[in-house]
Structure formats: structure tokens, C-alpha cells
Amino acid sequence: MENKVSETVNSVLDKTGYDEKIKALSDEKERLERELYKEYRNARRYVRTNPEQGVGFAVLGGVVLGFLVAKLFD
Template identity: 50%
Template structure:
């Protein structure tokens, strides 16, 4: 009889732990979903702001792209020269 009671207590404890883990897992998923949505919205706002800025100041956008291209070219040529 003692073994049966202990087995039932163990089974109940495991069931409670399982439920706790499932609840925590659901909370974590909800938190991650919320953060994903928040970051996506923030990135969309930043993208729109950057796009408006480049449209209002195209010469700066072209200059930045040119400078980035020069920098990428120098880095790639240095990388391939060393091999």
C-alpha cells in the first residue's frame, strides 16, 4: 500500500511539473512573439525614416553608397591579396 501511495504521489508531482513546464514554455513563446513583433515594427519605422531621408537628400545617399562600395572594394582586394 505504501508503494502505491508513493507511486501516486510521484505521478502527481510529475504531472504538476509537466504542467508548470508547459505553462512556462507558453509564456516564453508569448514573450518571444511580442518581442519579434516589437522589433519588426521598430525596423519598419527605421526603414521608412531612412528611405524618407534618402529621398529628401539623394546626394548623401549616393555618396554613402559610393563610399561603402569603395570600402568594400578595398577590403575585398586586401583579403584576396593576402591569400
């Protein structure tokens, strides 16, 4: 048990492993931001070409959200 604890502490204190993990997380964050922005642009483009459906989805979302809030406070 004590050996596992010291290995864990040593791995946490290992600076190169920490830097690699920070770099990997930073790369993943950037990838997710690009993907999210791409989906945002696609959604805006869709609503511009189909404004009636965009308004319909907004109304439907409002009704559903209103229903859920009303049930929550009931």
C-alpha cells in the same frame, strides 16, 4: 547535482513556462519588426530628401567594401 538536473528537466517540461516564453519572444519579434520598418521608412525618407548624400554614402560604402574584399583575397 542530480537535484539540479531534475529541476532543470522539470522546468523545461513545464508547458506553461514554455508557452509564456514563446509568447514573450513573439511579442519581442513583433516589436523589433515594427522598429526595423520604422527605421527603414526613415532612411528612405532621408534619401529622398537628400539624394546627393544618399548616393555619396552608397559610393563610400562600395569603396570600403571593395577595399575589404581586395584585402581579404590578397
